[in-house]
Amino acid sequence: MQRICVIGGSRYFGRLLVERLQAAGHQVTVINRGSARPPAGVEHLVADRDDEAVLVAALGSRAFDAVVDQVCYTPVQAAIAARAFAGRTRRYIMTSTIEVYDPATAALPALPAGIPVPEENVDPRTWLVAMDLPWHDEAYLEAHYAEGKRLAEAVLTRDSNFAFASVRSAHVLGGRQEFTGRLTYYTERIAEGDEIAVHAKALPTVFIHHEELADVLLWAATATGFTGPVNACSDGLLDVRDLAAVVAEQTGREPVYRTVAAGGAASPFSFDRHYAMSNARANQLGFAFSRTADWLPGAVAEALAASAAPSA
Template identity: 75%
Template sequence: MQRICVIGGSRYIGILLVQRLLATGHQVTLVNRGSSAPPPGVEHLIVDRNDESALTAALGSRTFDAVIDQFCYTPVQAAAAVRVFHGRTRRFVMTSTIEVYNPATAALPSVPYGTAVPEENVDLGGWPVRMDLPWHDAEYRDAHYAEGKRQAEAVLTRDAGFPFASVRAAHVLGGGVRDFTGRLAHYIEHITSGTEIAVHEEPRPSVFIHCGELADLLLWAATATGFTGPVNACSDGLLDVYDLTAAIVAQIGRQPSYRTVAPGEAASPYSFDRHYAMGNARARELGFPVSRTTDWLPGAVAEALDGSTAAVSPVGG
């Protein structure tokens, strides 16, 4: 048994992660603003992680074997975590994102089309950090999501006084009504209603992971290994927007209608006009059992069909 602190964890991946930690016998402390109650057996600290002094006070004298930060989006939050958890944890895992590789959001090393991008392609140890940017502003933070994650990783890579690992999650599918993004629901609603799905002229494929597998990988990263640095979290097998719609068609039997967007125009979720598909060789080499997308995609579609009244996300990325 280990004592694990989860920051965030009140919805989607966080809920699954907390459930898995409890099921495997770990002692869990959940830190969030109290938007929903945790399952029985979880110690719940209701505090805004952005209030550093309040977070320090709420933690008191507690120490942890590992912290899993599901809610670190900016270098300011990362720097505060370094200060707050110094001397409190033996390991710190940050949930990061495939978006750190997105060439549309930063000048990154180019890779040939079709290359599975490895972790070292975006080495954030020397990445510039700007604490003076308006990271406190939600609109700015959302518009600069990828850069916020890069800079947060950079701060923790350079400044953490504890072993640090980042889990760069691929595009997440599955979970039915728990998937608050509504991205698969977007396709289900367009196909069932006969309305057009907006796609790029030459949609590029990317990598995906099931929500349950991501929760398993976060648990593994926190408890079962001593690795540090980034690890890509994705299943084997690329999907493009047509593969996703084909998986839905196979279960509902209606054909989709498409509309090609103009350059620069927003398309449907998971229609990409650039290549940044990650590789998962490091996770496999470290011992995590990687799945194949084709094995779980039909189930993820079935979950989305069951929860197709979920909110619809209007943009991709």
């Protein structure tokens, strides 16, 4: 049994992670702002992780074997966490994102299209950290999501006294309450015969099921001692037309495409730039991923069922 702290953990794969940690026999503490209570038997600390004094007071004298940070988006938040959890944990896991590799958001080493991107393409040890940007402004943060994640990784890599690892998640799908709504976008538009805007040469990307991501985070927190970034994605590259084809098979309706000009706005998961990730490092460390083709039809079925269900 380990003592695990989850920051966030109130919805989607974060809540599933809490449930799986508890089922595995670990002693779990959840820290959030009180918007949702964790499952029975899980310790709940109500605190705003952006308020360092409040966070430290809520933690009291508690110590943990590992912390899983589900809601770290900025270097400011990372710096607060590095101070607040100094001496309180031996291991810290941050949920990061595939978007740290997006060449549209930073000058990154280029790889030929079709070569999955390895972790070293974004090395947090070398990333320049800017703490004085308006990270507390929601509009700024939304527009600089990828950079916020890169800088948060950089701070926790360089300015903490615990072992740090980041799990860079692929695009997450699955579940009847998929919070991004991106898969629902396709099920609804294809079912209704509405247009889907795509790039003329849409490039493939990678995905992960929400249950598999919970499993990766559990593994990262409890079963290994690796540090640094690790990519988390199911096996198999898909482009936007591949995804739409799976939806079309279940709806019985052929997708209607509209091609956008180069640089134009397109539908979710239509990319005109290459940054599909490689999961080779996680495989080498011992985590075996599923195949996207095996679980995607079920995720589409869930999205269709959720759309068809009467609203409360």
